[in-house]
Amino acid sequence: MASATSPNLDVESLRRALAGQVFTPEDAGYDDAHRLFVPVYDGVRPAVIAQVADTSDIATVLTTARETGLPLAIRSGGHSAAGHSTADGGIVIDVRGLKSLEIDLESKTAWADSGLTAAEYSNETNARGLATGLGDTGSVGLGGITLGGGIGFLVRKYGMTIDSLLAAEVVTANGEVVHADAESHPDLFWAIRGGGGNFGVATRFKLRLQPLEKIVGGVMVLPATTDSIVGFIAEAEEAPEELSTIANVMNCPPLPFVPEEIHGSLVIMALVAWCGDIDEGEKVMDRLRGLAQPIADMVQVMPYPEIYGPEDEEYRPLAVARTFWADSFHPATAETILGYLEDSDAPMRVAQLRVLGGAMARVPNEATAFAHRNRNMMINVASFYEGPDDRPRREAWVSDLAKALSDGDLSGYVGFLSDEGEERVRAAYPGGTWDRLRRVKAQYDPDNVFRLNQNIPPARP
Numbered sequence: 001m002a003s004a005t006s007p008n009l010d011v012e013s014l015r016r017a018l019a020g021q022v023f024t025p026e027d028a029g030y031d032d033a034h035r036l037f038v039p040v041y042d043g044v045r046p047a048v049i050a051q052v053a054d055t056s057d058i059a060t061v062l063t064t065a066r067e068t069g070l071p072l073a074i075r076s077g078g079h080s081a082a083g084h085s086t087a088d089g090g091i092v093i094d095v096r097g098l099k100s101l102e103i104d105l106e107s108k109t110a111w112a113d114s115g116l117t118a119a120e121y122s123n124e125t126n127a128r129g130l131a132t133g134l135g136d137t138g139s140v141g142l143g144g145i146t147l148g149g150g151i152g153f154l155v156r157k158y159g160m161t162i163d164s165l166l167a168a169e170v171v172t173a174n175g176e177v178v179h180a181d182a183e184s185h186p187d188l189f190w191a192i193r194g195g196g197g198n199f200g201v202a203t204r205f206k207l208r209l210q211p212l213e214k215i216v217g218g219v220m221v222l223p224a225t226t227d228s229i230v231g232f233i234a235e236a237e238e239a240p241e242e243l244s245t246i247a248n249v250m251n252c253p254p255l256p257f258v259p260e261e262i263h264g265s266l267v268i269m270a271l272v273a274w275c276g277d278i279d280e281g282e283k284v285m286d287r288l289r290g291l292a293q294p295i296a297d298m299v300q301v302m303p304y305p306e307i308y309g310p311e312d313e314e315y316r317p318l319a320v321a322r323t324f325w326a327d328s329f330h331p332a333t334a335e336t337i338l339g340y341l342e343d344s345d346a347p348m349r350v351a352q353l354r355v356l357g358g359a360m361a362r363v364p365n366e367a368t369a370f371a372h373r374n375r376n377m378m379i380n381v382a383s384f385y386e387g388p389d390d391r392p393r394r395e396a397w398v399s400d401l402a403k404a405l406s407d408g409d410l411s412g413y414v415g416f417l418s419d420e421g422e423e424r425v426r427a428a429y430p431g432g433t434w435d436r437l438r439r440v441k442a443q444y445d446p447d448n449v450f451r452l453n454q455n456i457p458p459a460r461p
């Protein structure tokens with residue numbers, strides 16, 4: 001039966017051809033199958049969601065996408081802020097059914113399917129006393145975070161997720177299953193380490209594992225003042241690379257472990273992780289505790305995956321955000337952040353400060369499609385909003401604060417970009433990276449079948 005969306009789309013044939021499941025808007029379970037992390041895209045209605053079971057299913061759906069000309073989205077964990085894992089009237093390849101994980105204890109490597117979440121991967125590897133650095137959130141998909149780069153709690157010690165990526169299996173636009181590593185399809189292997197979903201559907205990743213069972217980590221809440229913020233950043237920069245931190249300077253949410261009189265006041269909600277010797281880690285944490293009397297201190301020795309914290313699937317706030325890099329941090333920077341946070345009455349507003357460097361910075365910029373190795377910090381500014389009417393002023397606040405802190409530099413981390421236009425995508429790939437990516441794109445996806453992403457158009461012949 002042809003669909004109303006495209007006369008060439010024969011859903012029943014597709015259903016018969018796939019080992020996995022196909023959902024259309026008429027099917028029970030469609031809404032659950034479509035549900036994404038960001039609620040803004042709940043109203044988007046793909047014509048088909050194909051929950052693929054293997055590479056052959058993927059090749060079949062790619063043929064359908066090419067023949068019908070319908071827009072094609074790839075979905076792993078569904079966290080894209082830009083809504084790239086869904087397509088109105090289009091086709092979604094959902095890889096969440098691909099969840100195999102093979103751990104080789106001898107070589108300390110794992111072949112992991114791209115449908116695993118960060119928490120699923122980390123829980124299983126932790127059971128063997130091993131870990132790979134991913135991000136800060138357990139429900140993020142291995143597919144999206146790995147292809148975007150991956151900046152998380154082990155970034156200073158072991159680099160980005162792509163620095164642990166040794167090989168990948170990719171189904172390219174013409175349905176070919178390709179093994180990419182340093183020797184085989186080296187250009188593709190370079191491009192998928194930061195180039196996102198532009199080059200094909202990644203089904204499996206070979207990742208390096210580190211011996212790491214426990215960390216010293218958790219949440220530490222400090223009062224936010226110019227001194228405490230500047231002090232925190234200085235400690236995070238000077239600490240050994242075993243420490244990675246995420247400092248959220250924000251209005252304090254009504255958390256049960258924070259005294260009620262603090263709710264709403266400005267705090268540093270710090271997420272910290274130390275992946276080295278436990279006693280040394282405790283000493284480093286004491287230095288952070290010495291910056292100001294902690295309001296709450298949940299930092300403790302814990303199995304590494306516990307750092308992800310619990311997640312409530314029903315908690316889906318609306319938010320606008322902007323990401324950018326910074327090289328230095330001064331008292332004036334902290335004052336600007338505090339001033340903006342005080343001026344806003346958004347239900348939640350935050351400047352997230354992540355000190356980078358270490359192993360991440362030792363990889364040359366040219367080695368991967370992610371090419372911001374020399375930047376000292378990543379800053380993400382975000383604000384919740386309460387509905388479409390509230391959005392413009394929250395957006396303006398985010399944009400103004402980002403401008404004040406970034407000095408007009410447009411470049412940022414592609415994994416955190418929302419739908420911000422071509423200029424921002426271009427700036428995410430500086431120098432010769434952009435042109436090289438376009439050449440690789442022309443080789444593996446000349447017709448731009450994979451265009452629902454932070455798109456890299458193929459180089460013209």
Ligand SMILES: Cc1cc2nc3c(=O)[nH]c(=O)nc-3n(C[C@H](O)[C@H](O)[C@H](O)COP(=O)(O)OP(=O)(O)OC[C@H]3O[C@@H](n4cnc5c(N)ncnc54)[C@H](O)[C@@H]3O)c2cc1C
Nearest residue numbers: 076077078079080084085135136141143144150151197202
């Ligand atoms: C709450 C939250 C916290 C985050 N924290 C971090 C963090 O700490 N560090 C960090 O680095 N990033 C972080 N991110 C960003 C995150 O890494 C990106 O949004 C990533 O793209 C999400 O991956 P996903 O698979 O969950 O999303 P999806 O929406 O499923 O995928 C996003 C895009 O990636 C591509 N893609 C996904 N899977 C595949 C595949 N198998 N093959 C080809 N292309 C694919 C597609 O283009 C897709 O549109 C965070 C995002 C959120 C929402």
